Amino acid sequence: MINQKNMPEVVSELRHRAEEQFIAKKGAIVLPGTEKDTLALLHEFQIRQIELELQNEELRRSKEELETSRNKYALLYDFAPVGYFTLSSDGAIQTVNLTGANLLGIERSLLANQRFEHFVADEDRPAFADFLRMVFLSRDKETCRLKLSKDDNQPLFVRIEATAAESGEECHAALMDITERRRAEEALRDSEYNLAKAQTMSHVGSWRSDPLTGALNVSDEMLRILRLGHDEVTQEAFASVVHPEDLDTVMDNLRLGIEQGKNYEIEHRLLLRDGTSKWVYTIVEPSVNAAGKVVKLYGTTQDITERKQVEVELRNQKNELQAIFDSVNDGIIIYDQNGLIQHLNHFCQQLFPQEVLPGRSCRDIFHTEIPSSPQNCPVERALRGERVETSMVSVREGQKTTYIDITATSIEGAQGEKNRALVFFRDMTEKRFQELQLIQNDKMSSIGVLATGVAHEINNPLSSVAGYAEALLRRFRDEPALGEDKRLAAFPKYLEVIIRESYHCKRIIDCLLNFGRKSDGSVGRVDINGILLEILELLRHQWSGGYIEVVTNLKKNIPLIHGDPTGLRQVCMNLLMNAHQASKEGGLVEITTDCTDDKMVCVKVRDTGCGIAQDVIDRIWDPFFTTKEVGKGLGLGLAITYNIVKSHGGEISVESHIGEGSQFTLYLPVNCEQAGRKGTDF
Structure with missing residues (x-):
């Protein structure tokens, strides 16, 4: 193996072998003086030829190493995650790597001498022109964000950094794809906007508290619920709007949350400055460090005043409906999706004292011998969406025979739930x-x-x-x-x-x-x-x-x-x-x-x-x-x-x-x- 380090030793070895060959020939053959000189000259020529061959071999190997190195750096240049451009002072593309050509969506061989601004979206071209002018004026690195226009109409956002060359006739620019980052930023802005809108629409405010410093960070909706200004974000201001009758309960729960680090939920009233009151529902989740100490309190507070009013109205309506329900002289039973009794009025217990307890099945009345009777059971047919009008005879030991007319109708679920069944029982014995x-x-x-x-x-x-x-x-x-x-x-x-x-x-x-x-x-x-x-x-x-x-x-x-x-x-x-x-x-x-x-x-x-x-x-x-x-x-x-x-x-x-x-x-x-x-x- 011949390399640059062992080259002298190789040359010396070759000289020594040539001399030995020359001496051997000289001892064997007696030559005239002219021939001796010629032989010496031939020997020197052979040595020189060997040296030139070695030099050529070394140059060939150096060329191969240089080509390998050049190819390696060419690959690094072409496949770098950043697009590299050389631009003239008027924005014409002089050189570009493969990544840059892919970003522009054009074959690299077709980009030579094309104006870079042709690939910039119309709305960003003035900004690019100002950017390019500043690059050649300041001779410092300049940065700009642009939107590129591509044939596939897919938006591409890039950040371009450029520095002018020493000659001042061209600049070197690096182009980075920031589309995903731009989308993430837009998604974050949308998320924050949607969160604010969702809080406004659902009347839910959020807040964050530091138990050690007492610092509070609240959302706009939280301030709207409490009817406080941005300059009133203090624990004292928050406590001042809690209804006096609920203040102790609220503070006790807050204290336990800080001491024990457990989540809790609470409903309480607010007494606002104008004398009106509100009901709110608060969920608190403490954040605990590795030492088990609470470092943050995260809370959401929802205005449930309307829900409370609706609950009161619903309770009143429920009482009214129950009174009407019980005043009807017909038996009424509501069966759930599984054919089990959900609601009934008092008259049903007169007709069927043992069979109509809550949770009992339609089987107890209509088909006691078999688990189901989809063809004859009015409840099972009503659960399938049918309207059934039929009658039955109830025979009880020691009592007179009772004739009952039955009407079963389906109650459709409002949100696609399975049907329930409404069944009327009318005592037709006298009739x-x-x-x-x-x-x-x-x-x-x-x-x-x-x-x-x-x-x-x-x-x-x-x-x-x-x-x-x-x-x-x-x-x-x-x-x-x-x-x-x-x-x-x-x-x-x-x-x-x-x-x-x-x-x-x-x-x-x-x-x-x-x-x-x-x-x-x-x-x-x-x-x-x-x-x-x-x-x-x-x-x-x-x-x-x-x-x-x-x-x-x-x-x-x-x-x-x-x-x-x-x-x-x-x-x-x-x-x-x-x-x-x-x-x-x-x-x-x-x-x-x-x-x-x-x-x-x-x-x-x-x-x-x-x-x-x-x-x-x-x-x-x-x-x-x-x-x-x-x-x-x-x-x-x-x-x-x-x-x-x-x-x-x-x-x-x-x-x-x-x-x-x-x-x-x-x-x-x-x-x-x-x-x-x-x-x-x-």
């Missing part, structure tokens, strides 16, 4: 018994109307049956020979008539007894076709004159209805009686039954009678409203019919035109789930 009594009374009225015809229909056949049957049967028993007498050949025919008439009377009597039987409110599976045929059998004597034609279109295998058979008989009787009374001689009464998707049974009763005027058609369901002549009816039939149909979860409607007749259409659900009721809730 239910009154309805049953009205039904019974109406039945008795209908039976009275039919009494004459029934008596005629029954008495005459029974008289004939009783007389002929007893005589003929007695004689045929006593005298067997009578059966062989040809003159008595017609007797078997008479007996057939007797038997037929007897069964006919029995059917009439059976139907009459079924219709007149008092309803006990029980439910079961009902064949609507069978009920219609029973009623037609009862009314046949009235229609037997032939002046009204009865047509039946009863669908076979129609689904059974879950309902009260006595109530449904009353409905059919009322509709058929109305159709008969509205029809004239030669009229038509058509009875049709059908079903829709095995969910609803449809009954249509159409007549070709007088019809109902459109101005009164909406009133036909009202109790005691009638279009019949005086003495022809009480106006309760359709009202009772409407209530019975509704209690079964069905619908009834009418279409009518004067002189063309009417059609009553009745829809009844097939099962209790579709009616929205439990087994015996009719």
Whole structure:
């Protein structure tokens, strides 16, 4: 390895080897004098050649080291975190490093001789011109902040420091990106502004206290709350506006905060100089050093006067609402999002003494056997946003049966919370018994109307049956020979008539007894076709004159209805009686039954009678409203019919035109789930 340090030793070694070679050649060969000189000159030339080669090698290595050093400093120059520029006196760019070119967003090769001011935002160009002039005038380092304009429209803020060169014809400038710092400064200013605005809007003031020196630092909003000036920021001034009755409590809490270094919160009053008072809410957080000593107290104080006034008003309104709540004769329960009782009035405890304690579930009333019943429980359905109208029967040992109508509605959350449920319970026991009594009374009225015809229909056949049957049967028993007498050949025919008439009377009597039987409110599976045929059998004597034609279109295998058979008989009787009374001689009464998707049974009763005027058609369901002549009816039939149909979860409607007749259409659900009721809730 040849370097600058061992160069003499290498040269000396080469000289020594050349001399040895020369002496060896000289001893071996005898040369003339001229040749000796030539050989010596050749030896000197070889030594000189070696020295030149060594020098060349050294120069090559020095050049490589210089190139390496130059490249290293070029990299440091180009990739420095600061942009370096050389600018002429008129602001033209002479040289620039890679960082500077990247800051300007232009390729470095394109920046030569471009004016730097072209990259400065329009509003900052005058400032840059003044800055550049001062750099060349003062010959000292000058600093300026500028906003650069880039093609991507993204703002770039820089700080430029420049110093003029000795020649005075150019200057060297360093460009630093301060965009993030500028943004941080703007964010800090915005934060301080927003904090001040937030304190003003929320009526919250902040303060800082030094327990050792007593120094206070307060916000403008804090001074506004206390109604003090900036020259009154002292602990004495603060204490002077605390209400005298609350001063001891405030000072005790402050003392404990300083001694123990614990956070605390307190509500107290202020008594201002103008005699008005305020309520404030203060939170204090002590700052403790490593020795456990409190060095600062940080506090926020909020003006809660309006909140206190609202709380008083809310308490008054709550008391008023609770008084109204308790004065309602219906039971009212509010269930929370989980179906638990949140509020209730006193009437609920009369209906359900054990089931409606606060915190109890809707399960205790509506589905005691299973945890949930999303299809039948009115509370769970209301929590899903439905409105539910249903009814139930409460049976308690040793007490009378209670009939209750239930209305459940959803209470939507104001801020997107889950729904709650509002449930009304109305005791319908007395009304239910009154309805049953009205039904019974109406039945008795209908039976009275039919009494004459029934008596005629029954008495005459029974008289004939009783007389002929007893005589003929007695004689045929006593005298067997009578059966062989040809003159008595017609007797078997008479007996057939007797038997037929007897069964006919029995059917009439059976139907009459079924219709007149008092309803006990029980439910079961009902064949609507069978009920219609029973009623037609009862009314046949009235229609037997032939002046009204009865047509039946009863669908076979129609689904059974879950309902009260006595109530449904009353409905059919009322509709058929109305159709008969509205029809004239030669009229038509058509009875049709059908079903829709095995969910609803449809009954249509159409007549070709007088019809109902459109101005009164909406009133036909009202109790005691009638279009019949005086003495022809009480106006309760359709009202009772409407209530019975509704209690079964069905619908009834009418279409009518004067002189063309009417059609009553009745829809009844097939099962209790579709009616929205439990087994015996009719």
